[in-house]
Amino acid sequence: MKIKTLNSIDVSEFDALVMKTYGRTYSFQQQDGCKERGVVNFTVPNANPDDFENDSIPEEVNGDDMGVSFKAWLTRDPEQKLNTDDEWARDNGLSLFWERNFYPSLDMVTQDLYQRGLIPAGKYQIIIDW
Numbered sequence: 001m002k003i004k005t006l007n008s009i010d011v012s013e014f015d016a017l018v019m020k021t022y023g024r025t026y027s028f029q030q031q032d033g034c035k036e037r038g039v040v041n042f043t044v045p046n047a048n049p050d051d052f053e054n055d056s057i058p059e060e061v062n063g064d065d066m067g068v069s070f071k072a073w074l075t076r077d078p079e080q081k082l083n084t085d086d087e088w089a090r091d092n093g094l095s096l097f098w099e100r101n102f103y104p105s106l107d108m109v110t111q112d113l114y115q116r117g118l119i120p121a122g123k124y125q126i127i128i129d130w
Contacts, residue, residue: 007124008039014126018109021118024078025098028106029128032066039125042106044114049107057101059083061093066101070108 057065
């Protein structure tokens with residue numbers, strides 16, 4: 001019988017690490033149209049992490065476009081108001097926009113956290129349970 005070691009991270013603890021490290025709103029569960037309960041696996045180091053190609057997306061809360069390059073995510077001022085005619089979104093929707101639309105790929109975040117020495121090499125699972 002083979003036994004494998006797997007590191008488990010609660011989604012809220014992962015979100016807290018990302019927000020503390022980068023100073024940006026982040027909610028892994030809210031990404032990709034909102035994730036169901038379950039687990040998401042990843043391994044670090046990752047020799048070829050996937051990155052989103054978009055450097056920008058329409059500034060629309062709950063819009064169809066989701067995910068931006070890691071560089072674009074790091075570059076944008078997290079306090080910059082949305083450029084939209086929707087008054088509610090402009091005044092109240094910034095955190096929802098970051099959580100549901102303006103986020104980097106998991107690969108890029110986890111690889112960077114690994115390179116910063118914040119998570120050691122290994123196999124991981126993020127446990128999503130809300």
